[in-house]
Amino acid sequence: MDPYKSEDGPCAVCGAPGRACAGCFSVHYCGREHQLAHWQKGHKETCAPYKISKDPVLGRYLEATQDIPAGKFIMKSRPLVCGPQMSSEPVCLSCCRRLQNEPDTWYQCTCCGWPLCSSECQNAEQHRPECNAMSKAGFYMGRDCGKVTILDGLEELNQWSWYGSIVPIRALLLPQKEYKKMMTLQTHIQEHRRNPEFNFKVRSVTNFIHNILKLRDFKEEDIATVLAIFDTNAFEVARADLNQVGRALYYMGSMMAHACNPNARLCHVGEKFEMALMAEQNIPKGGSINITYMDRLNGTLKRLTHLRTTKYFDCCCSRCSDPTDMGLYLDSLRCIKCRGEGKSNLLLSTSPLKLTSDWQCQDLDCQNKVSAAEMIRMHKELRNLKQNLDDSLQLSKYEEFIKQQLGPEGVLHPTSTYILQIKISLIFDILGHSPGFYLRELNNSLLDYKIRLCQEMLHIAKILHPGYSKTRAFLLMQLQEALMEQIKRQLKEKLITSEDAKISAQNAKAFLNEAVSILQEPARKDDVETKVREFQNCCKRLGIDV
Numbered sequence: 001m002d003p004y005k006s007e008d009g010p011c012a013v014c015g016a017p018g019r020a021c022a023g024c025f026s027v028h029y030c031g032r033e034h035q036l037a038h039w040q041k042g043h044k045e046t047c048a049p050y051k052i053s054k055d056p057v058l059g060r061y062l063e064a065t066q067d068i069p070a071g072k073f074i075m076k077s078r079p080l081v082c083g084p085q086m087s088s089e090p091v092c093l094s095c096c097r098r099l100q101n102e103p104d105t106w107y108q109c110t111c112c113g114w115p116l117c118s119s120e121c122q123n124a125e126q127h128r129p130e131c132n133a134m135s136k137a138g139f140y141m142g143r144d145c146g147k148v149t150i151l152d153g154l155e156e157l158n159q160w161s162w163y164g165s166i167v168p169i170r171a172l173l174l175p176q177k178e179y180k181k182m183m184t185l186q187t188h189i190q191e192h193r194r195n196p197e198f199n200f201k202v203r204s205v206t207n208f209i210h211n212i213l214k215l216r217d218f219k220e221e222d223i224a225t226v227l228a229i230f231d232t233n234a235f236e237v238a239r240a241d242l243n244q245v246g247r248a249l250y251y252m253g254s255m256m257a258h259a260c261n262p263n264a265r266l267c268h269v270g271e272k273f274e275m276a277l278m279a280e281q282n283i284p285k286g287g288s289i290n291i292t293y294m295d296r297l298n299g300t301l302k303r304l305t306h307l308r309t310t311k312y313f314d315c316c317c318s319r320c321s322d323p324t325d326m327g328l329y330l331d332s333l334r335c336i337k338c339r340g341e342g343k344s345n346l347l348l349s350t351s352p353l354k355l356t357s358d359w360q361c362q363d364l365d366c367q368n369k370v371s372a373a374e375m376i377r378m379h380k381e382l383r384n385l386k387q388n389l390d391d392s393l394q395l396s397k398y399e400e401f402i403k404q405q406l407g408p409e410g411v412l413h414p415t416s417t418y419i420l421q422i423k424i425s426l427i428f429d430i431l432g433h434s435p436g437f438y439l440r441e442l443n444n445s446l447l448d449y450k451i452r453l454c455q456e457m458l459h460i461a462k463i464l465h466p467g468y469s470k471t472r473a474f475l476l477m478q479l480q481e482a483l484m485e486q487i488k489r490q491l492k493e494k495l496i497t498s499e500d501a502k503i504s505a506q507n508a509k510a511f512l513n514e515a516v517s518i519l520q521e522p523a524r525k526d527d528v529e530t531k532v533r534e535f536q537n538c539c540k541r542l543g544i545d546v
């Protein structure tokens, strides 16, 4: 069910045209009276398929109140507060679209002077709170807003960190009811206050709000609370199709627990950062509805460290407890002792949930031990090496790294986190995507390589990103495109018959269809339709009827 197609429909009571129920989107009402009647008649039992529950470890979380099939939209939600990111590139303060061209061409709000898209954005509700407050305080952003650096004696505030003040101002100016709701969210304020980076951020934002914008009514303590609420609960939101980037806080979205192998995902759907939650996998009644707070290709060491230092909890999900990390051994390195004897045995954590535990060779005859500190040091070195590769984004350098690390002297193995991340970069950033490597420019062997990489990563995605995940859908699309390019060449070189081409194209179409069924969110609609059109045009040009 697409929550955006469900806006109108026949009233569940009388059949007259109606609006969708905001809880479940699956029934419609012509008005409040029939909505109430239907609710009392039993809809309250079946409406939203979730409720907020409590658990001693997770705190509040969303519990499924009925079986939820994979692919179903579970909820749709508007943000409580949204706006530019903490350290944002130049965006319209109102709609968060990136500002194009040079600063002196940007539209300037006639009341507060901040750059916007247009007068329409100036008048939008979204920009009202801070604009009113700033105009009242007599602040007007000069034309040089994009260029100056402010020195206030204590901190140097970079031009774009100004954007970080907008979300706290909007949050602190929320109407009473919403403000109270926001203040019930998890803050982890004590843990945040022990973090020097957080305190620096609070001081910078407060300074800017007090001394530059001249809005002195906001207390530093309240600004700190809002920043902590955002760090704990908010989502980075981006709609590439609309050129929007920002962050948003959702009430129900803030209730979702993390899992390293989640069963749901957020989809950004509306222009005002509305979100929808989709079940990636079947969720049984009574189960927790969870999302992942971080990239699933990270190994346990990085996941545990990141969650502890940014979200202040120790994950103990089934994946983190598994020393093999779902059979992929993402963090495991080769045992150096065994490597000397030409063997490829791996080191496994002796107690995966404890970052301080030793790692031991999986070979019972060897049992070589490596300390946690040594393991962390080796990973730091590998991360730096990989970061250098990512910065240069060159195929030859990535290939050299893989060859070296998987060779007799290397410490990695084929499903190490670094190798898998590099394969993802090769698929999505280089082969088919960068100058000199666009699909039609790839030689046959690189095209085969891309196809192989997609197939390999789809195999991994079945484990790490099963069901209705975006990663699987994107990989399926990449594979389909590469396969069509291959069919085109093979037909041209008369290596296959038109009957073979038809069978291969049907195969590619099945991949595309699967991707389309996964990417149901409206934000992807244009992209998906373009891919389907391109596929159809390609078949037409090749004379293949699929």
Ligand SMILES: C[S@@+](CC[C@H](N)C(=O)[O-])C[C@H]1O[C@@H](n2cnc3c(N)ncnc32)[C@H](O)[C@@H]1O
Binding pocket: 057, 058, 059, 060, 061, 185, 186, 188, 232, 233, 253, 254, 255, 256, 257, 258, 259, 311, 312, 313, 314, 315, 316, 317
């Ligand atoms: C976005 S909030 C989720 C709602 C929160 N449990 C509450 O009661 O408001 C994120 C916080 O929930 C807790 N949390 C989420 N997932 C967890 C998990 N898998 N294990 C332990 N705590 C978790 C952590 O305290 C985390 O910082």
